[in-house]
Amino acid sequence: MTGTTAHATGTTLRVAVIGAGSWGTALACLAARTWPTLIHARRDDVVRNIRQDHANPRYLPGISLPTGLDATQSFDDIFSHLAHDAAPSLLILGVPVAGMPDTLAMLAQVFSDWDPDRLPGIVWSCKGFDAEHGRLPHEIADAALATLPHLPRGVISGPSFAKEVAQGLPVALTVASSSATLRARTTQALHGGMARVYGSEDVIGVEVGGALKNVMAIASGIGDGLELGTNARAALITRGLAEMTRLGLALGARPDTFAGLTGLGDLVLTATGELSRNRQVGIRIGQGQSLDSILADGMTAEGVRCARAALLRARAAGVELPITEAVCRVLFDGESPRDAVAALFAREARTESLN
Ligand SMILES: NC(=O)C1=CN([C@@H]2O[C@H](COP(=O)(O)OP(=O)(O)OC[C@H]3O[C@@H](n4cnc5c(N)ncnc54)[C@H](O)[C@@H]3O)[C@@H](O)[C@H]2O)C=CC1
Numbered sequence: 001m002t003g004t005t006a007h008a009t010g011t012t013l014r015v016a017v018i019g020a021g022s023w024g025t026a027l028a029c030l031a032a033r034t035w036p037t038l039i040h041a042r043r044d045d046v047v048r049n050i051r052q053d054h055a056n057p058r059y060l061p062g063i064s065l066p067t068g069l070d071a072t073q074s075f076d077d078i079f080s081h082l083a084h085d086a087a088p089s090l091l092i093l094g095v096p097v098a099g100m101p102d103t104l105a106m107l108a109q110v111f112s113d114w115d116p117d118r119l120p121g122i123v124w125s126c127k128g129f130d131a132e133h134g135r136l137p138h139e140i141a142d143a144a145l146a147t148l149p150h151l152p153r154g155v156i157s158g159p160s161f162a163k164e165v166a167q168g169l170p171v172a173l174t175v176a177s178s179s180a181t182l183r184a185r186t187t188q189a190l191h192g193g194m195a196r197v198y199g200s201e202d203v204i205g206v207e208v209g210g211a212l213k214n215v216m217a218i219a220s221g222i223g224d225g226l227e228l229g230t231n232a233r234a235a236l237i238t239r240g241l242a243e244m245t246r247l248g249l250a251l252g253a254r255p256d257t258f259a260g261l262t263g264l265g266d267l268v269l270t271a272t273g274e275l276s277r278n279r280q281v282g283i284r285i286g287q288g289q290s291l292d293s294i295l296a297d298g299m300t301a302e303g304v305r306c307a308r309a310a311l312l313r314a315r316a317a318g319v320e321l322p323i324t325e326a327v328c329r330v331l332f333d334g335e336s337p338r339d340a341v342a343a344l345f346a347r348e349a350r351t352e353s354l355n
């Protein structure tokens, strides 16, 4: 369906995206195939590039964006876009976890003046725990939106490199929410063509998978940087899945979520795919570079930001995360990657299980 057809049938959904980095822009591309879509960027060059050149060379070099995708630096424009025509609307957050508290606090203030029946649904796409308090994204959202309990909210996740999605290559995603309205609206916004969107009610499981797979991708990269071989990578992925599942179950997730797109699917993609920034961080650490030099260009690598927070949550829940602990010792305590691998192998033999 084209945007024009959607208008003609009176079934318009209005979509806005906050965060015009690589993933926010890629999700905006999916929505803009069908629906009036406006993306908010903090930088004026990004707005200009999207509006005039239908490109976002800073984050997605060499990729053409849909001509229907519009951009703005003004939050007022975003709110006018969402409120227009009283059409149902969806707001996608494409910022990193660190940007969630401030962004949501601003939204809570504005939406408190809106008619409750006209509020947009909100879906966030970030993957991680917040570094300061160890909260999952839905916990950040619940705190920031405490005065708006009726506002439908959820998370979109799954194995999805932004570059491939923006190029129109196939992708399967999961939207998780307790709200059937939000699940349906997100599916309406993004499903179609080469993009499939599945629904889930397991917000905790989907978020724990998205957060821990980034840490496992760093671990997998370290192994590859050390040239430990493909057996090591497969072992790491499998035991990483056990680690992710163990933490998820302790926090209230459903076990089958971890066999799905947002668990095993995203873990395999990120731990093996060359486009993963977390994996690239690990490879360079394994090759002997320092974390500071690797992150000097401001790259978003959520696994670095959230590994310690994941450990804090796990300890509070009485759960052991040996791979995450090893990654933290290498990233933050100066342990050499080889010593960390040796320490993992020195653990006592045990039955293969989640424990
Ligand atoms: N790039 C990808 O392939 C995918 C990324 N994600 C997740 O999406 C989230 C965003 O990642 P990317 O788009 O890749 O990052 P990015 O670095 O490409 O873009 C981040 C965007 O957020 C903005 N931003 C950064 N810090 C902010 C803050 N404190 N407040 C408000 N805005 C802020 C930046 O200006 C930029 O527009 C991350 O949590 C990442 O794990 C999820 C799926 C795929």
Ligand SMILES: O=C(CO)COP(=O)(O)O
Pocket (backbone or CB within 6 Å): 127, 158, 159, 160, 161, 162, 214, 217, 266, 269, 270, 275, 276, 277, 278, 279, 300, 301, 302
């Ligand atoms: O989440 C992603 C793919 O699903 C992107 O992974 P990186 O953040 O490691 O690039």
